[in-house]
Amino acid sequence: MKMKNILIGLFLFTINLVGQKLNETTVYVDYSRFKYNSDSVYFELYYGISNKALKVSDQINEAEIKVIISDSVDNKIVGFRNFRIVSEVPNTEESEKYLTGILGFKIGKGSYSVDFSVTDFFDSTNFYQVTFPLKIQSISTRNFALSDIQLCSNIIENSDNTQSYFYKNTYEAYPNPSNLYGEQLPILFYYIELYDLQKGGSQNNLKFITKILDSRGEEKYSKEKFIQRKYNSIVEVGAVNITKFSSGTYTLAIYLIDSLNNFGLVSSKKFFVFNPSIKEEIVLRRSDADLLSSEFNVMNEEELNLAFEQSKYIASSDEIKRWNSLNNIEAKRVFLFNFWKQRDPNPNTPENERKLEYFERVKKADEMFRGTREKGWRSDRGRVFIVYGEPSEIDRYPNEMDAYPYEIWSYNNIEGGVIFVFGDITGTGQLFLIHSTHRGEMHDENWFRRVQKSR
Incomplete structure (x- = not known):
């Protein structure tokens, strides 16, 4: 992630929103979180x-911006910016420029x-303020990780303009x-970062899936590689043409899936479409919204x-x-x-720790006992x-004079x-469970006779 300090710029945004004062229809704020360490x-x-x-004065607009980020526990300020931006006013009445x-x-974290x-x-009487909560968690898992999605009005790939306010990682990503x-901004551009792809030593390819779903969970776009x-x-980065989308709320969901190890992550972002010329399709379908994150x-x-x-x-x-x-298939997914x-032992965390641990054991078991x-x-x-899970102790008996191989x-x-006893009762080298003291498991106190060699 290429770091920058205060970044400001002027960008011609051609969506014609009517507003003569600073308010929620003329001021937009969004954010994304990327891994730093x-x-x-x-x-x-x-x-x-x-x-x-x-207000216009001498053919310019000028505004003062202030940003304060404070800890919700002790109100300590951890981030602060205070600066002014200036813009020349377009000559035409119709043009609307967004700073x-x-x-x-x-x-x-916090x-x-x-x-x-x-x-x-x-x-100075023309003033607008918005306050919102922010939760910062470590962008790290036992496997790979994803950043938030940044929605953009344009992305220029392989840019040489390293001085651009919007330059990072060889791209110029103009935020929206x-x-x-x-109709006037028909292409949705997105930017996302993928981390720790080599974590754990796995070499298999990962499936990268981009989906767009409407407010009912109906899939409107899907692409994978x-x-x-x-x-x-x-x-x-990617681009999606939304000219055929009817007006409404949509979700862009990006999945990164390791099918071999049954692990996957999703990063999602809501966006809005205003296409008055496209009639809305009536689809009677319900969806579990949380399923989109699975x-x-x-x-x-x-x-x-x-x-x-x-x-x-x-x-x-x-x-x-x-x-x-x-x-x-839909019923099986649900x-x-x-x-x-x-x-899930802790629904408040982004990961299901029990599921992660379980499928990590599946992977290890497949490697150790194949x-x-x-x-x-x-x-x-x-x-x-x-x-x-992993036993406290394993006693192996591979070459006993009077018994075929077994383990405790x-x-x-x-x-x-408790104990579990596994023995080679078929002479093929494969060990089967023949006794355990765990409630509900196979119990045979005379288990040794099953591995004992005939004299």
């Missing part, structure tokens, strides 16, 4: 101010309040703080079936029956989303590892201490 983010605040809302700019702040105010320099598109993990961090929303049926097969170890008999009764949602004919996560040892796994922190 493991403990802080780079917070970009975007603003757009209509010249029609400012558009960017402010950048490095901010640590909860904050952002206060943005603008005052007409030639009329209004998040409004339509695969991303190689050649670099640890990259930038993705990797299950973009899985195909084969991937969904695999995800449940791997999740089945902790499913109840009723849940298995309900899954087996499902006959369409089921898996709710299955893991109800197991056989010639069976996937590691399907084996008995794989199931026990996935459900109960001890879990000291479960039910006051």
Whole structure:
């Protein structure tokens, strides 16, 4: 992320919004959060101010902008800007120029309040202020990570204009703080950063999916591609033509999916379309809005079936029956989303820690216990590892004179201490569960006779 200090600029924004004073229809504020390091983010605040809302003096507009970012707990100020912007007034009455700019702040984790105010320099009674909460969390996970989406009115790729207020990472990304598109701004541009792609050592390609959904959850646009993990961090930009979209509220959702390891993230952003010439389609469809934030929303049926097969170890008999009764992909997506949602130990965090830990165990089990004919996560040892985690101790007996190979796994922190015994009862080298002291698991106190060699 290329850092800048106070960034201001002038950009001709041709959406004709009527307003003679500074208010919510003539002043727009938006923001995005990008990774700075493991403990802080780079917070970009975007603003757009209509010249029609400012008094003219000597063919110029002038306004004072003040931004205060304060800690919500102790009110300590962690970010402050106070400056003036000047713009020449267009010669034509019809032209509406937006004074558009960017402010950048490095901010640590925490909860904050952002206060943005603008005052007409030639009329101090013409004043507008907006305050909104800001939560900063570490943009880091056990795997890869995503930034917020920045919506733009234009993006210039491979730009040499490094002095531009809007230049970062070889792009000129002109923000659209209004998040409004339509007849006079028919192309939606977006910018997003992808981090830690090489984290964990995985080499498989990632699926990058861009979707646009309307207010009912109806999919209006979808595009996907695969991303190689050649670099640890990259930038993705894109453009979507929205001339055929009817007026309304939409969500741009960008998914990054690791299908092999059942891990995915989504970054989403609302935007608005004003296309009075396009009639709205009447679609009677309900959608669980939270599902849009799940990797299950973009899985195909084969991937969904695999995800449940791997999740089945902790499913109840009723849940298995309900899954087996499902006959369409949408129902399976909703089921898996709710299955893991109800197991989320901390719904207030962006990650489902239980799900992440579970599928990390699936991945390890597949690597450690894979056989010639069976996937590691399907084996008995794989199931026990996935459900109960890493054993406290493992006693291995691979070459006993009187017994075929067997292992004893001890879990000291479960039910006051339990064991699982796995033995090669077929002579094929594959170990099966033959005894456990855990309630509900196979129990056979005479288990040794099953691995004992005949004399």
